Amino acid sequence: MSKKNNIFISCTEAAHTCNQSQYNEASLWKKIKLTIHLLYCKACRKYSKNNAKLTKVMNNSELEYLKTSEKDALKSNFEKELAKNN
């Protein structure tokens, strides 16, 4: 069997596809292979379930973070102030 088109994938590859699919970056073929893998691999089923849960939680949390540029601006302002105080 050629390695590339093998429909049976390793757990490492399954986890990789699972991660990608959390960000909608997995191709359809990859997702099919993942589904097949999940049929017989209990550990990956569990991982996949938790991973999906994490994605859902992250989406619900409405966490907002400073963009890198915003943080840099904050940092440089703060450093100026810090220099003044020393």
Place this chain on the structure above:
Amino acid sequence: MINTEMPKHQINPNKWIDLYSDYLFNYTITRVRDRDTAQDLVQDTFFAGLKSMKNFKGEASERTWLISILKRKIIDHYRKINSKKGKAEVRVNFSSDSDNEGDWIEQRVADPFDKTAEDNLENKELGLAIHNCLGKLSEKQAQVFKMKTMLGYETDAICNELNITASNLWVIIHRARTTLASCLEENWF
């Protein structure tokens, strides 16, 4: 005396931005709902903290101490908006002497175990549970995970900015997600 057994916290403003800016920003944005205002308030908080550093007694952690300053900034912010609108205003004189800023605050939040009733309440908020779990990641993992998940950067953009390959990125993401999922499993799910 219990006081003598209290763990002493150190203060080091050089690391404040890296350690606390996201936490403070997130805390603020859930309360003021405006990015620009939130950024200003966070910056004001850091400046005020810097000014009143000498009043830090090490009885609360830096983060708790900064949050207590931030809370006051948020209250001030709303009071300002309120008085602009010409509405009734409640004046509470926290402290007129700005030299003492940060002093009264610590007395109210000081807690030897850094786990106040309020902290427990805050932890019930999902966002903060996530934040605490993010603290368990390495700096790189947290950075990549935040960019990918919260800020919605494209994979390519992150790779360029951090100078890593796509497979590096996915390994980092994988480790971050595994750690986060098990951390949240313990503390939240």
